[in-house]
Amino acid sequence: MAKIDKHSALIIVDVQRDFCPGGALPVPRGDEVIPILNKYIRLFKEVGASIYATRDWHPPNHASFKAYGGTWPPHCVQGSRGAEFHPSLELSRDVRIISKAQEPWQEAYSAFEGTGLRDDLKGRNIWRVFIGGLATEYCVKSTVLDALKAGFETILLEDAVMGIDAEIGDVERAVKEMMEKGAKKATLSSIIGRDDP
Ligand code: VGL
Ligand code: ZN
Numbered sequence: 001m002a003k004i005d006k007h008s009a010l011i012i013v014d015v016q017r018d019f020c021p022g023g024a025l026p027v028p029r030g031d032e033v034i035p036i037l038n039k040y041i042r043l044f045k046e047v048g049a050s051i052y053a054t055r056d057w058h059p060p061n062h063a064s065f066k067a068y069g070g071t072w073p074p075h076c077v078q079g080s081r082g083a084e085f086h087p088s089l090e091l092s093r094d095v096r097i098i099s100k101a102q103e104p105w106q107e108a109y110s111a112f113e114g115t116g117l118r119d120d121l122k123g124r125n126i127w128r129v130f131i132g133g134l135a136t137e138y139c140v141k142s143t144v145l146d147a148l149k150a151g152f153e154t155i156l157l158e159d160a161v162m163g164i165d166a167e168i169g170d171v172e173r174a175v176k177e178m179m180e181k182g183a184k185k186a187t188l189s190s191i192i193g194r195d196d197p
Contacts, residue, residue: 002128002155002186009050009126010040011147013111013133013140015089016055018075018082020134025075027135027162031086036160037132038090039188045092050124053091054111056139057083057099064107078102096120109142118150128153130186132160137174144178154178159187 002008018024020031044051056076064070076083085091098115101108111117121129129152131144140161147154156178163171179185 002130002153002184002191004043004047004049004130004191005128006048007126008044008047008128008130009052009121009124010044011111011129011131011133011143012037012041012051012053012089013131013143014054014056014076014135015086015133016076016082017084017086018056020086023075024073024082027164030134030162031088033132033134033160033162034086034088036157036188038088040130040132040157040160041090041095043188043192044130050121050126051091051095052098052111052117053085053089053095054098054100054115054117054133054139054143055083055085057102059102059104061104062101062107063105064101068104070107109139110146111139111143112146112150113142118146121152127151128155130155130157132157134162136161136163137170138164141174141178144183145181148182154183155186156183157187158185 019027057078058076060077064072065074098117129147165171
């Protein structure tokens with residue numbers, strides 16, 4: 001089982017108000033990942049491993065919004081309340097924040113797209129990434145696949161992701177694709193041998 005050490009990083013994908021119940025583009029029960037992610041945050045801190053939190057960070061006229069030719073309702077507009085990290089997520093000042101899809105024409109589901117995340121990780125001698133957050137079949141999946149392409153040992157945190165499942169089976173298919181392309185799965189209890197650190 002993959003171990004958390006100083007060559008590991010936790011990547012928390014898009015745990016923002018707009019992707020949680022009550023937000024503009026909610027993942028059903030998306031907020032349920034938060035207490036689990038907080039446990040991962042504590043674990044990573046204990047061993048001095050790096051923590052990254054990504055955020056969807058769109059301009060008001062972003063191309064992914066329906067009014068501008070896209071498919072989504074407006075969400076995660078830079079500086080808006082909906083774009084804030086969910087207040088229950090325990091992010092401290094040493095968490096590195098990665099903003100993505102910041103230009104009107106730029107869609108980026110992956111946290112590696114146009115952000116410098118890859119070089120930042122490599123610069124810190126990190127080669128193993130543990131990925132959780134929202135939504136499983138969109139930004140989590142793209143981030144996992146890009147991490148694999150960039151050569152990282154990539155672990156999907158099964159108990160800390162949630163998807164939209166617009167078509168029943170979307171989430172299952174996404175997980176299958178990530179595994180087929182080389183990602184591994186882990187849960188809190190598989191990492192520490194119990195589920196309550
Ligand atoms: C996302 C849809 C649009 C995500 C971002 O974070 O999964 N989904 N923008
Ligand atoms: Zn978006």
